[in-house]
Amino acid sequence: MARLTIYPDNHVDSTVVSNLFIDEYMKDANDAQLKVYLYLLRMMNAQMPTSVSDIADKFNHTEKDVLRALKYWEKQRILSLDYDGSKNLVGIHIHDLNAATESGAVSVPRTPASFVPVPSAAAAPAESPREIRFPEESISVPMPQETSPYEKPSYSADQLREFKNRQETTQLLFVAESYIGKPLTPSEIKTILYFTDVLHFSDDLIDYLIQYCVDRGKKDFKYIEKVAVNWAEQGITTPKQAQKNATRYDKNIYTIMNGLGKSNSPTAKEMEFITRWLKDYGFSVDIIIEACERTVLATDKHRFEYAESILSSWKRQNVHHKSDIQGIDDMYQQRRKNTGSASSKQSGGNNKFNQFTQNSYDFVALEQELVSN
Numbered sequence: 001m002a003r004l005t006i007y008p009d010n011h012v013d014s015t016v017v018s019n020l021f022i023d024e025y026m027k028d029a030n031d032a033q034l035k036v037y038l039y040l041l042r043m044m045n046a047q048m049p050t051s052v053s054d055i056a057d058k059f060n061h062t063e064k065d066v067l068r069a070l071k072y073w074e075k076q077r078i079l080s081l082d083y084d085g086s087k088n089l090v091g092i093h094i095h096d097l098n099a100a101t102e103s104g105a106v107s108v109p110r111t112p113a114s115f116v117p118v119p120s121a122a123a124a125p126a127e128s129p130r131e132i133r134f135p136e137e138s139i140s141v142p143m144p145q146e147t148s149p150y151e152k153p154s155y156s157a158d159q160l161r162e163f164k165n166r167q168e169t170t171q172l173l174f175v176a177e178s179y180i181g182k183p184l185t186p187s188e189i190k191t192i193l194y195f196t197d198v199l200h201f202s203d204d205l206i207d208y209l210i211q212y213c214v215d216r217g218k219k220d221f222k223y224i225e226k227v228a229v230n231w232a233e234q235g236i237t238t239p240k241q242a243q244k245n246a247t248r249y250d251k252n253i254y255t256i257m258n259g260l261g262k263s264n265s266p267t268a269k270e271m272e273f274i275t276r277w278l279k280d281y282g283f284s285v286d287i288i289i290e291a292c293e294r295t296v297l298a299t300d301k302h303r304f305e306y307a308e309s310i311l312s313s314w315k316r317q318n319v320h321h322k323s324d325i326q327g328i329d330d331m332y333q334q335r336r337k338n339t340g341s342a343s344s345k346q347s348g349g350n351n352k353f354n355q356f357t358q359n360s361y362d363f364v365a366l367e368q369e370l371v372s373n
Contacts, residue, residue, distance in 0.1 A: 015042045
C-alpha cells in the first residue's frame with residue numbers, strides 16, 4: 001500500500017511572548033519600542049522577511065524611530081545587532097529571555113534567531129545595496145550613521161532615588177502630579193529625569209510641556225515624551241519659544257486670528273482671550289468664528305474685546321451650538337419689535353425710524369465703553 005501524506009489544517013497562528021519580557025522589560029518601553037520588538041517576534045516565528053522601512057510604514061513611525069527602537073532593545077540586551085566593516089546592519093539576534101543566567105544576563109545565541117548575515121561584501125556585486133538576508137529573501141535596510149543624541153537611557157533604581165531626593169525635584173514632581181491628576185509611577189518619574197538629564201529642559205519648560213499636553217487631553221507620558229523630543233530637536237529651550245512654536249502649528253488659533261483679520265502670531269494678551277474662549281467657555285471654533293465675523297463688521301479696533309463681549313454674553317445665555325445663536329437673535333429681534341411698537345403707539349406712530357430693525361448688538365455703545373476704559 002502506498003504511503004499517505006497528511007496535511008494539517010490547524011496551523012498555529014500565534015506569537016509567544018516571554019513572561020519575563022512582560023514583567024521586566026515592557027513597563028519601561030515606549031510605544032515604538034514595544035511595536036518593533038513584538039513585530040520582530042511575529043515575523044521570526046512566521047519565518048517572514050521584513051525591513052526597517054516596512055516596519056515604519058506598518059506602524060506609522062519614521063525609519064529613525066524604528067532604528068532607535070532597535071538600538072534601545074540592544075541596550076537592554078534582549079537582542080543584538082551585527083554590523084559589517086562599513087557599519088551596515090547584517091544580522092539581528094533575538095535572544096532567548098528564558099535562558100538568562102542567575103546574574104540576570106541574557107544569553108547570546110551563536111547564530112541569529114530571526115535573520116542571518118549577508119554574504120561577504122567581496123562576493124556581492126558592486127552595484128547591489130547592503131542587505132539583511134532572510135532565507136530565500138532579501139531586503140534593503142538603511143542604517144544609522146550615529147546614535148541619536150536624544151536616546152533615552154535606562155536609569156537604575158539608585159539614579160531614580162537620587163533624582164527624587166533632590167530638593168528642586170520635589171516641587172517639579174508635585175506640579176506634574178497636579179496636571180496629571182494622580183501620583184507618578186517610577187517609569188513616569190524616569191521620563192521627567194530624562195527631560196532634565198538628556199534634553200536639558202528647565203523646570204519651567206517641563207511645567208509648560210506637561211500643561212501643554214494635558215490641555216490637549218494627552219496625559220500619557222509616551223505622548224509627552226514624543227512632544228519633548230520634538231521640541232529638543234527644534235532647539236526649544238524656553239516656554240516662550242514652545243508657545244510660539246505651538247501657535248504656529250495650531251490650526252484653531254490660526255483660524256481665529258484670521259477670523260479677526262489678524263495675520264500675525266498672537267500676543268500673550270491675545271492668547272489669553274483665545275484660551276478663555278476655547279478652554280474656559282468651551283466654545284467650538286465655529287461659534288468663535290461667528291463672533292469674529294460680527295466683530296469685524298462692526299469695528300476696526302478693540303476686536304478681541306468686542307469678540308469677548310459677544311462670547312461672554314453667549315456663555316451667560318448657555319450657548320452650546322451655533323444653532324443656539326439664532327434663537328437668541330430671534331428673541332432679541334422680537335423684544336426690539338415689541339419695544340418699537342410700544343414707542344410708536346405712544347408717539348402716534350409718526351416716527352419713521354421706529355420701523356428700522358436694529359442689530360442684535362449695540363456695537364456703538366460697546367465701543368464707547370471700551371474707549372472710556
